[in-house]
Structures are given as structure tokens and as C-alpha cells.
Amino acid sequence: MKLLTIVVFGAAGFVGRNVVEKLVKEGERVVASDIAEDPFKGKITYQKADVLDRERIFDVVKGGDVVVDLAASPLVSSLEDAVGNMKVNIEGTLNILDAARKWKVNKVIYSSASSVVGNVKYNPVDEEHPCYPKTAYAVAKKACEDYIRVYNETFGLNYLIFRFFNIYGPWQSTKSGALIPNFYQRLRQNQEFQVFGDGSNTRDFTYVGDVADFYYSAIKQDVKNLVVNMGTGQGASIIELIKLASKTLGVEPRIAYKPSRPGEIGNFEADTRRLVKLFGKKPSTSLEDGLKRTFSWLEANAS
Numbered sequence: 001m002k003l004l005t006i007v008v009f010g011a012a013g014f015v016g017r018n019v020v021e022k023l024v025k026e027g028e029r030v031v032a033s034d035i036a037e038d039p040f041k042g043k044i045t046y047q048k049a050d051v052l053d054r055e056r057i058f059d060v061v062k063g064g065d066v067v068v069d070l071a072a073s074p075l076v077s078s079l080e081d082a083v084g085n086m087k088v089n090i091e092g093t094l095n096i097l098d099a100a101r102k103w104k105v106n107k108v109i110y111s112s113a114s115s116v117v118g119n120v121k122y123n124p125v126d127e128e129h130p131c132y133p134k135t136a137y138a139v140a141k142k143a144c145e146d147y148i149r150v151y152n153e154t155f156g157l158n159y160l161i162f163r164f165f166n167i168y169g170p171w172q173s174t175k176s177g178a179l180i181p182n183f184y185q186r187l188r189q190n191q192e193f194q195v196f197g198d199g200s201n202t203r204d205f206t207y208v209g210d211v212a213d214f215y216y217s218a219i220k221q222d223v224k225n226l227v228v229n230m231g232t233g234q235g236a237s238i239i240e241l242i243k244l245a246s247k248t249l250g251v252e253p254r255i256a257y258k259p260s261r262p263g264e265i266g267n268f269e270a271d272t273r274r275l276v277k278l279f280g281k282k283p284s285t286s287l288e289d290g291l292k293r294t295f296s297w298l299e300a301n302a303s
Contacts (some may be wrong), residue, residue, distance in 0.1 A: 004106075005029045006219060007061055008071030009096060012036040015111065015164075015208055016179075017171040019068060019294060020044070022212035025099040028219070033060050034071070050279070051092030061099035066219050067108045069096050076177055078137035089140035090147070096153050106146065107158040109218055110139045112205075114141040114165045114231070114270070125269035127163070135287045145227060162214070165231030165270045169208030169290060170297035178206070180291070183296050191240055193253060196262035202235025204269040210283035214275075223278050231270025233282045234292035241287070248291045 001213070006023055010016040013033035023030050024044060031045045038046040049056045051071045061067060073088035093110070100108050118127055118132035133139045151157045152199075172179040186193060211230060236244075239255075246253040272282040285293075 003029050004065040004219065005031060005063055005068045006036040006068060007031045007033065007064035007105075007293060008068040008070065009033050009049075009060075010111075011046070012039045012247075013070060013072075014169075014172040014176065015167060015211060016070045016167065017071065018212040019215045022209075022216050023219075026216055028216075031060065031064060048244045051095055052087060054095045054098075057095045057103065057300075058099045059068060060098065061105065062103050064100075064103065065106050067096060067100050067105050068219075068227075069108060069110045070095060071096070072111070074176075075135060075137040078135055078140070082136040084241060085136055089137070090143055093144045093149060097148065101151065101155050101157055105157075107160060107219075107224055109215065110144065110148055110159060110161045112145050112161050112163045112227070112266070113138060114163050114164065114229070115140045116145065117268075120265055120268050123267045124233060124271040125229070127229055129275055130183045152225055156247050160218050160224055161227040162211075162218075162230040163227060163270075164211070164266075165229065166232070167206050167211055167230070169294050170245065172208070172294070173301070174298065180233070180241075180245070180294060183242065184249070184295055187246060187249050187251050187253065190251070190254065193254055193255045193273060194258050196258045196264065197237055198253075198257070199239035199242075200237050202237050202267045204231040204234065205236055205241070205287055206231050206270075206283050206292070207285035207293070209290075209293070210285050213296050214279060216278050221279070225273070226278070228274050229270040229272060229277065230261065230283075231272060231297050233270050233272040234271040234287075235267055237288050244288055245291055245295075248295055253263075 012034035033047045073085040078085035115138040118134045174181040176186045
């Protein structure tokens, strides 16, 4: 079987680091790319590139068989700079898609977000759920889903879109502002948790090591031209998460209950039937095991 060349954009990011590590471990030929300096210290092929530099993106994609697009401007930046967020998330994605078209890559695997759904009308949430994005970040992600579909219909470019549900794990730092690293930091510093309402609303927390495994499977298998939820299908409430995180670290949490906030989303879990149908499995790392691995990494990499 011909060895594929896999181009990974956003390779210096949280999910990107895990995906690249998985691919390298499996012996794949990887070209990693990001706007940051080489985080892999020359151990693999690394091409520094800004996704808004169209010519540079075309150079990076040339020779690639599969493109993994994990490059993104995060939710937080969309609150402060919607235009900049839009350029990276939409224009940057279009540059990657056009490069993939020109060089006739086999498939583009794109990372979308469950937040494209917006208001939850029923739970668990399947891929056909109506989408009503509530943030500029989610609007951009939904636009990219539509652009990718149109590129398939117009130009025959194959794709797979994974909609992420609350991904966590190693390489997600406390500086990211993400929920689980934030919990870790608050517990370590004996800070108070503010819980709005009774804390019973659930979310679907998915360990990044499982996500990397699915990316590897998606590259190796002929799975294409679909949107697929990337979640466990198992919900955990904020209260359960706080207590489990506290137990993992062996500390007692300080919880302050506050009135419910208007517009708060209720239970939100992934319908994983399509994921299981395509890959024969769903993410299997329990929240308890995932937290242990994540907290061990955070302790080892505390700055």
C-alpha cells in the first residue's frame, strides 16, 4: 500500500499536537504546519505558514494526499475581534480548500464545532439537528461546513467534517481558557467555583487521545462527504465534573451556587450513531481516566 503524505494544519495547537503524535507513532508521513515556530524541534517535517498567506498554503499542500484542517481562531478571539476571527476561520479554510483542489488531494478532514447547533431542540443532538449559531466563531464554523459541501458538489473535492463536542486532554494548557484546564487551576489554587442554577445541565466531554485515533481511522478508511459528531454520547454535569476533578486531585472543592442565567443551554450530548456506523466504535476513554491523564500532563508541564 502506498504511503500517504498527510498535511496537518494547526499542528501546533491542542488537537493538532495529539493528531500529529498519533500519525507519527503509526509510521505515517506527516507534513505539519502552523503559524507558530516549530514545536516539534525538527523531529518531523514542519512548514511554518499563515493560513491567510495563500501562496504559502499552496506550497505546503503540494504533494499531500490527505489534508487535515485543524487551524482555527478560537471562540474567545471572536468575541473581541469578529473580523480577524472570520478571516482565519473562513478565508484561511478557503485557501486550504483551493490548494487541495489544485493539487487533487484525496480528502480534506475539517474540524467543526458542536456550537454550530446553537439552541438545542432535542437531545442527544444528531448531525441533522437544525443549526442556529449563537457566536461569531460558530457562524464561521457553520459557513465553512457549507463551503466544504459546496466544494464537493461543485468541484468533487472529498471531505469529512468532525463536529467536536468539548474536547479535552494533554496539550490543552491553562492559558487556553478551556473548561477542564480552568478547573484544574482553580482546584490547585483553592479558588471558588460559581455554578449557575443547580449545575445539573450536562455536556459531552471527549478525550483528545480518542479523537486522534478517529483521525487516523478517517485517513486510512474510505469515509467521506459527511458531517460526523465527535463525542461520546455520555453527558456529565458541571457538578459531576467538579466532584470528579476534585477527587482526582484529592482536594475539596469550594462551590458557590448562583441563579440560573437566561438563555442557558440545557443538556447537550452527541448522537454517536453515525460515528459508530462508520467506524464501528465511539470514544471509549472514561471521564475519570481522561481527567487523570490530563491532570498528570498539566502537572508535568506546569509553567
